Amino acid sequence: MTPPLLSVRGLGVTFATPFGPVRGLDGADFDVAPGEILALVGESGSGKSVASLAVMGVLGPGGDGARVQVEGSAIWDAKVDLLRAPHRPGLAMVFQEPMTALNPVLRIGRTIGEAVARHDGVRGEAVTARVTTLLAEMGLPDPARVARAYPHELSGGMRQRALIALAMACRPRLLIADEPTTALDSTVQARVLGLLAGLRRSHGLAMLLVTHDFGVVAQIADRVAVMYGGRVVETGPVAALLAHPAHPYTRALLAAVPRLDLARGEALPAEEMPGTPPDPRHPPPGCRFHPRCAVARPGLCDSGPPPAPQALGPGRAAACHLLAA
Amino acid sequence: MTPLLQAVGLTRRFGAGLLARRGGVTAVADVNLTLMEGEAVGIVGESGSGKSTLGRLLLGLIPPSAGEVRYRGRPLGAALAADRRGVRRALQIVQQDPTAALDPRWDVARLVREGLDIHGLGTPSERAARVAGLLADVGLDAGFAARRAHELSGGQKQRVAIARALALAPEFLFADEPVSALDVSVRAQVLGLLNRLRAARGIGLLMVSHDIAAVAACCERILVMQRGRIVEDAPRATLLRTPLHPHTRALLAAVPPPPVALLATG
Amino acid sequence: MSATSALRRVAPRLPWPIALALTMAALLLIAALAAPWIAPFDPDRTQLLRRLRPPAGFEGAHPAHWFGTDQLGRDLVSRALHGLRTSLGIALIGSVIGCLIGTGIGLLAGYLRGRVETALMVIVDAQIALPYLLLVLLGLAVFGTSTWVVIALVSLAGWENYARLARGQVLSLRERPFVEASLALGAGPGWVLRQHIMPHLAAPLVVQFTLGLPAVLLLESSLSFLGIGVQPPAATLGRMIGEGRHQMLTAPWVVVVPTLVILALTLCVQAIGDWLRDRADPRA
Numbered sequence: 001m002t003p004p005l006l007s008v009r010g011l012g013v014t015f016a017t018p019f020g021p022v023r024g025l026d027g028a029d030f031d032v033a034p035g036e037i038l039a040l041v042g043e044s045g046s047g048k049s050v051a052s053l054a055v056m057g058v059l060g061p062g063g064d065g066a067r068v069q070v071e072g073s074a075i076w077d078a079k080v081d082l083l084r085a086p087h088r089p090g091l092a093m094v095f096q097e098p099m100t101a102l103n104p105v106l107r108i109g110r111t112i113g114e115a116v117a118r119h120d121g122v123r124g125e126a127v128t129a130r131v132t133t134l135l136a137e138m139g140l141p142d143p144a145r146v147a148r149a150y151p152h153e154l155s156g157g158m159r160q161r162a163l164i165a166l167a168m169a170c171r172p173r174l175l176i177a178d179e180p181t182t183a184l185d186s187t188v189q190a191r192v193l194g195l196l197a198g199l200r201r202s203h204g205l206a207m208l209l210v211t212h213d214f215g216v217v218a219q220i221a222d223r224v225a226v227m228y229g230g231r232v233v234e235t236g237p238v239a240a241l242l243a244h245p246a247h248p249y250t251r252a253l254l255a256a257v258p259r260l261d262l263a264r265g266e267a268l269p270a271e272e273m274p275g276t277p278p279d280p281r282h283p284p285p286g287c288r289f290h291p292r293c294a295v296a297r298p299g300l301c302d303s304g305p306p307p308a309p310q311a312l313g314p315g316r317a318a319a320c321h322l323l324a325a
Numbered sequence: 326m327t328p329l330l331q332a333v334g335l336t337r338r339f340g341a342g343l344l345a346r347r348g349g350v351t352a353v354a355d356v357n358l359t360l361m362e363g364e365a366v367g368i369v370g371e372s373g374s375g376k377s378t379l380g381r382l383l384l385g386l387i388p389p390s391a392g393e394v395r396y397r398g399r400p401l402g403a404a405l406a407a408d409r410r411g412v413r414r415a416l417q418i419v420q421q422d423p424t425a426a427l428d429p430r431w432d433v434a435r436l437v438r439e440g441l442d443i444h445g446l447g448t449p450s451e452r453a454a455r456v457a458g459l460l461a462d463v464g465l466d467a468g469f470a471a472r473r474a475h476e477l478s479g480g481q482k483q484r485v486a487i488a489r490a491l492a493l494a495p496e497f498l499f500a501d502e503p504v505s506a507l508d509v510s511v512r513a514q515v516l517g518l519l520n521r522l523r524a525a526r527g528i529g530l531l532m533v534s535h536d537i538a539a540v541a542a543c544c545e546r547i548l549v550m551q552r553g554r555i556v557e558d559a560p561r562a563t564l565l566r567t568p569l570h571p572h573t574r575a576l577l578a579a580v581p582p583p584p585v586a587l588l589a590t591g
Numbered sequence: 592m593s594a595t596s597a598l599r600r601v602a603p604r605l606p607w608p609i610a611l612a613l614t615m616a617a618l619l620l621i622a623a624l625a626a627p628w629i630a631p632f633d634p635d636r637t638q639l640l641r642r643l644r645p646p647a648g649f650e651g652a653h654p655a656h657w658f659g660t661d662q663l664g665r666d667l668v669s670r671a672l673h674g675l676r677t678s679l680g681i682a683l684i685g686s687v688i689g690c691l692i693g694t695g696i697g698l699l700a701g702y703l704r705g706r707v708e709t710a711l712m713v714i715v716d717a718q719i720a721l722p723y724l725l726l727v728l729l730g731l732a733v734f735g736t737s738t739w740v741v742i743a744l745v746s747l748a749g750w751e752n753y754a755r756l757a758r759g760q761v762l763s764l765r766e767r768p769f770v771e772a773s774l775a776l777g778a779g780p781g782w783v784l785r786q787h788i789m790p791h792l793a794a795p796l797v798v799q800f801t802l803g804l805p806a807v808l809l810l811e812s813s814l815s816f817l818g819i820g821v822q823p824p825a826a827t828l829g830r831m832i833g834e835g836r837h838q839m840l841t842a843p844w845v846v847v848v849p850t851l852v853i854l855a856l857t858l859c860v861q862a863i864g865d866w867l868r869d870r871a872d873p874r875a
Contacts, residue, residue: 043508044479156372185371186535186579212509215580256513258538260580265562267541270513276478277508292510384775413777426768430790439786440776486772493776 004031005206006055006174009067013050022280024050026230029309032174037200037207039217039238042227043253043277048210051227052176055208056093070174092172096179098159102151108135108162109147115169134165139195157188161195168199175199178210193220214257218242223315226250229278229288231306236316246318248296249289287321295322327397329497329529330383330416332358334392337378352378354553355392362496365523365530367540367561369576370550376533377421379550380499383531384416410444417490419519421502423482427474433460433485434470440493459488463518480511484518491522497529504539516542537576541565549573612862619675619856626676630669631655635824638664643842661831661845662838671848674826679856681738681821682807685745689807690800693750694792697757702765702780702788712758718751727819736822741814748810749803756799757792764788794867801864805857812853828853 013025025047032038042048055068070090095101103111112134113127120130128147135143138161151159160180167175177196181189197220199205209221217224217238224241226234226249234247245251255271275292278284284291290301301321309317310324335356340349352375360366360383368376381387383394385401394401396412404412420426427436437456441447447455457467463484474482483503490498500519504512520543523530534540540547547564549557549572557570568574605613622629638660645652646659646667653660658667700711727744734740764770770787778786812829814820821827828849835845 043510187371187575190579214509253510256510258513258516258536258542260538260541260565260577262565262577265564265566267538267561267565270516270542272513272517273510274514276480276511279478386771386775410777413775416775418772418775420768420772422768426772428769428787439773439778443773443776443778443782489772489776 002033003071005034005036005071006032006208007067007069008051008055011051011054011068013047013054017281019281023230023283024280025054026283026306028225028227028230028232030225030232030235032206032208034173035200035204035206036223037196037209037221039209039211039221039224040227041211041214041217041224043212045229045277045280046227047230048212048227049178050230052093052178052208052210056091056176090173092167092170092175094160094164094167094175094177094180096182098156098163098183099151101163102159102166104151106150107147108149108151108154112147112162112166112169115166119170130169131165134168135162137168137199138162138165139191140165155188156184157192160184160192164192164195164199168203172205174206174208176208176210179212180209181216182211182213189216190219196220214242214254226253229283229306230280231288231319232309233289233320234316234318235309236312236318237314240313240316246312246316246323247289247320248293248322250318252292252294287319297322327362328359328395329362329364329397330358330360331395331398332356332379332383332392333395335379335382335389335394336391337375337382337387338390351553353382353389356553356555358548358555358558360497360529360531363527363529364546365532365544366546366548367544368531368533368548368550369535369537369540370533371535371576373552374550375553376550377501380418380501380531380533384418384499385412386418414440414444414493415496417493417495417498419483419486419490419498419500419503422506423479423486424474424506426486427482429474432471432473433465433477436474436485437470437488437492439489444493446493455492456488459492462491462522463488464514478511479507480514483507483515487515487518487522491526494526495528497531498523500530500532502534503532505534505536512539519543537580549576606866608862609866612859612866615855616859616863619852619859620679622672623676623679626672630666630672632666632669634665634669634673634826636665640664643838643845645842646844646848658848659842659844661835662842667831667845667848670826670831671828671852674828674831674849675852675856677738677821677825678808678811678815678828678853681742681745681811681827682804685742685811686749686800686804686807688742688746689748689750690753690796692746693753693755694757694796696750697754697759698761698784698788698792700754701758701761702784708758711754715751715754718747723748727814731819736819738821738825741811741820744814745807745811749807752799752803753796756795760792760795761788764791798864798868801860801867804864805861808853808857808860 008028008030011025011028012023015022015024028047028051030038040048040051102108109128109131112131116127116130117123122130131147132143135146140146140158140161146154146158146162154162180196181192184192193216196207200207209216211217221238223237224235225232226247228249234241234245234250241250242254245254252271252273256273258270259268261268273292278288286303287293287296287301287307290296293301296302307319307321307324309319311317312323335353336351337353338349338351356379368379370376378387382389385394385405396404434453434456437459438452441452441455446452456470460467460469465481465484469477469481474485477485503519504515507515516539519530522528530543532540532543541561545561547559547561548555549570551572557564557568557573564573565577568577641653641656641660641664643662644656644660647654647657656666656668658671660666661670696711696715700708726747730740730744764787770783773783773787811820811827812832815827815829816833818833820829823830831849832846838845
C-alpha cells in the first residue's frame, strides 16, 4: 500500500466561546492516498468543515498532540508562523460559496493571476497565458472573456469553476473542497463534479471532499469517512460502505434520505431518524449517537468514553460499542 | 373537490422599473394552474425558475404584473378586500430558512401565538392552551414554549414555523423549500410531519423544492418549472415513470442513485 | 469609587472604563438635576468685592468659592452646576425631539416607500445640504431668542441622522422572512411596525442617541459662546466660556471650569455610546 499523501491523527479543535470552550473536533483520524478522493460526510456540527480548515492550517495549530502530515512531513506544528506561511505546499482549498470566496471588485483574471504570479514566480504575458489555460481546463467557454469578467457577471456554476481554477493555480497535489457543489443547481452540480473527477484523472489530484450529501459521495468519492459529533464514526470504500453500512448512524442517515424508485414511479418512504445532531457545547456521554440510536444498549453505549474504531475488513472501520462487544 | 386556488395567465416581472438594466426579469410567465381543496402539489425547478415567486403570488404576498389569482373562484384581490382576515387565515406559508423566519426577540410561545394575537382569537388562557396543543402536534414538548429561536436546532425551528402556520387552521399551506436548510438526518422528520399534519387536517399543500425526491415524498401531483413556465404537470407516478419534457428528464437524471443495499431491503 | 464597584457587582463583565464613565455620567446628571438645591450661591448673584477670585488652593482664593469667581464675582461652582443643568437639559430635550421626529419620518419613508419616501428623503437631503448656521440665524431672527427656540434649533441639528437610520433599518427589516410570515398570518402595517420593526430599532436608536448627544452638547455650547443661544444672565456652559474668554490670560479658571465639565460630560457619553454600539453590533 502506498504511503498516504495526507495523514491526520488525533486532530482536535477547541473553540473559545462565551459559553466556555467548545470542542468542535474531538480527535479525528483519516488518511488520503495520492490520487484518492476521500469524502468527509456529516451534518452540521459533525466537525467535517472544522477538520478541513484545521488541515489547511486556517484555524492555527490544533495542539492536543495532533499530527497532520503531507507525504510524511508535518505540515504544521505549534512553531509555524501562520501569517508568514499561510499557503501549505501542495494544498489548495475550494469553498462552498464562490461569491464570497472571490473578491467582488477584482476581475477573475486578476484574482487568479495573483495566485499564478505568487506560485510560479512569473509576470506579464506568462501570467495571462497560464490564467487562460487554467480557465480553459475548467471547461469554461471563451476563457479570455471570463478572465475579464467580475464575479457577479458569472453564473453560479461558472464562478465555482473559476474558484477551482484559482485553487489549481497553486498546482496542488491535494485539493480540499468544502461543499463545493451545495450552492449549485442539481444539473450544474453534476457537471462540476464531473470536472473535479476529470482533474483527478488528468493531474493525479487527491481530494478531501467535505459534504453532507451521499449523492455527491456516490458520484465521485473513492472512500468515505462519516463524521458525527466531532468524531469519525465509520470509514470505508464508497461502494462497500453504501451497500453495507456498519455504524447505526450511517445506516440511519442513509435510510433518512428521500429516494425515488423511477421504475415503479414511487417515492421510497424515508425512515425518520429521531432527535437532532448533538450540540457541541453539551455532547452526550459515551457514544455521541446513542440518544438517537435505535439499537443502543443502556449501560454500554451511554457511559464512558466514546467508542474506538474497530477494523471490519480491508480499509473498513467503525466506532460502535456494539461492534466491539 | 372544488378548486381552492387558480392562477390565470399569472405573470410577475421583477426590476422593470427605471433602475433596472435590460428591462428586468420575468420570474413567472403566463402560468395557468388549478389547485384543488386538500390537494398536495409539488413544484420542482432550479434556482431562478420562478417556483417560489409563484407560491408567493398564489398567497397574495406579492402582486402579479399580469393575470390573476382566484381564491374559491373569486379574484384574490377582491376576496382580500372583502374579507382580508378570513382569506389570510386560510392561506399560510412555511419558509425555507427557519432561522430567518422566526423573530429572534420572541420566545416560542409568542411566535406560535402570533396569528391568534393578530386576529384576537380566544382569551389569553385559551391561546396558551392552543399553543401547547400546537407544540405537541409538531412534536415539541411544553418546555420549548419559553425558549427563543437561537436556543433551538434547525429542525426544531422549522417545527415552530409549522406550528405558527397551523395556528389559524389554514386551508392551504405553501411550503417553500421547507427542508433544504435542514440537516439530512432531520429532513425526513419534517417531511413526515408535514405529511401527517396534512393528512389529518385535510390541508392543501403546495411544496416547492429543487429536490424532486423531497417533493415526491409529500405530493401526489408534481409540476416542473423552468424559466418561469410550467413545462410539465403530471401525477407523481406518471412523471417519475414517463417524464415527457427534457428538463424533467434532466432533473431526474441528476438525482443520485439510491444506495444499493437500501433498494434491496427497503 | 464605591458606586463604580457596586456597578461592577451588578454587571461583572462591564469593562472598568465604561463603569467609570457610567458612574461619572450618573453623577453629572444628578448634579444637573439637583443644581438649585446643592448650588451654594445664586448663580446670577454678583459680588463686586469678590471679582475674579481663583479656585481654592491658589493665592487670593476666597474660602466660600471653591472654583473661584468670574469677572462679576459670581460663584463658579453655582454657575457650573446651573450651566450644566441648562446645557444638558437643552441637549437632552433637543435630542429626544430630534430622535422622535427623525425616527417617525424614517419609519414612514421606509414603510410606505414610493412618493412619500422620495418626498421625505428630499427634505432630509435638503436639511443636510443647508448650512446649519444660516438656519439658526434665520430661526432666531424670526422667532427671537428663547430657550424653546434654542431647543427647537438643537433638535433640527440631528433629526436627519435618525431619519436615515430608521429608514435603512426598516428597509432591511421589512424584507426579513419573519415579517413576511407575519403578513401571511394577516398582520397589518401597524402590527408589523409595532411588533417586529420598532423593537429591532430600539438598540440602534439608543446607540445613535448616545453617540449624537456629545455633538448636540457641543453645538449648544457653540451657540451660547457665539451669543446666539440662551440669553444672559442665564448660565450655560458655552456662555460661561464665551464670557470668560476676555480674561483667559489673567483668570484662566473662568474658562477652564466650564470646559472641564463639557469635556467630562462628552467624554463619558461618547465612551458609553461607543460601548453600546459595539455591544449592539459586534461587526462594526
